[in-house]
Amino acid sequence: MTVKGILRYKFVRQTLYFIILIFSIEPIMNWYLRIGTNFELSSHGINIYISKSYTKEEKDSVYIRHIVDEAIQRLKGKNITESGWNINAYFYYTNDEWDRKSLYYMTDNHAKTHAYLNFMMYCSASLVENKISNYGSIRDLSETMAHELTHVYEYKKLGFLKYLYNRVLCDWKIEGFSDYIAGRTNIKVSEEMNKFENNYPDSSTFYTDYFLGHLRTDYLIRHKGISEDEYWNSYYDIDKLDNEIRQAIKNNEYKFENF
Numbered sequence: 001m002t003v004k005g006i007l008r009y010k011f012v013r014q015t016l017y018f019i020i021l022i023f024s025i026e027p028i029m030n031w032y033l034r035i036g037t038n039f040e041l042s043s044h045g046i047n048i049y050i051s052k053s054y055t056k057e058e059k060d061s062v063y064i065r066h067i068v069d070e071a072i073q074r075l076k077g078k079n080i081t082e083s084g085w086n087i088n089a090y091f092y093y094t095n096d097e098w099d100r101k102s103l104y105y106m107t108d109n110h111a112k113t114h115a116y117l118n119f120m121m122y123c124s125a126s127l128v129e130n131k132i133s134n135y136g137s138i139r140d141l142s143e144t145m146a147h148e149l150t151h152v153y154e155y156k157k158l159g160f161l162k163y164l165y166n167r168v169l170c171d172w173k174i175e176g177f178s179d180y181i182a183g184r185t186n187i188k189v190s191e192e193m194n195k196f197e198n199n200y201p202d203s204s205t206f207y208t209d210y211f212l213g214h215l216r217t218d219y220l221i222r223h224k225g226i227s228e229d230e231y232w233n234s235y236y237d238i239d240k241l242d243n244e245i246r247q248a249i250k251n252n253e254y255k256f257e258n259f
């Protein structure tokens with residue numbers, strides 16, 4: 001049979017199209033993200049690209065290396081080590097630049113990671129002060145990077161299908177584990193905890209989902225001592241789990257720790 005003959009089958013054409021799409025979208029996406037940035041350095045296998053709008057002082061490698069080192073230390077503190085991360089990290093400067101580069105998709109985040117497309121991206125940051133801000137909300141940059149790197153770790157550990165499965169069906173695990181490893185510090189914990197203990201689901205905010213994920217993960221892994229594999233392989237009925245956590249807090253058996 002000739003090539004032309006094989007291509008006559010719709011299934012073959014569709015499969016080819018799918019393969020081309022998957023393999024070409026990664027370089028195209030990274031090409032798009034690189035526009036307007038300069039490659040500054042590579043640290044722990046993380047290739048750092050910084051928007052041309054940053055000042056010379058901000059681009060000083062001393063600050064960048066410090067931020068990456070601190071993020072890596074956070075992960076090491078929770079026994080997450082990688083010999084080389086092998087990922088691109090893009091830093092943008094203005095909200096405008098951020099909106100454009102994130103394709104106007106969920107632009108209220110501070111950072112986004114798509115490990116299967118080989119990139120992490122960060123909105124306007126102060127590399128000198130180790131801070132990241134988005135429309136007035138400010139966070140610690142190395143803590144944010146630790147959270148994003150944990151997504152890369154999750155992707156490598158779980159593989160494409162399992163990662164996607166968790167992203168779609170129990171995103172709290174993916175975000176909760178990342179917050180647990182990074183030790184998120186700037187969510188209004190007492191406010192969210194108060195809502196959780198009093199069972200007010202209606203008053204949830206953008207941060208409530210992150211908080212709940214972090215709380216459940218802290219409870220399961222640190223408090224109950226379940227292994228990471230068990231965590232990823234188990235199904236949790238979240239209403240049941242949340243009630244168990246409430247009860248444990250009430251009985252003074254468990255206290256949430258966010259570091």
Ligand SMILES: [Zn+2]
Nearest residue numbers: 147151175178
């Ligand atoms: Zn995340």
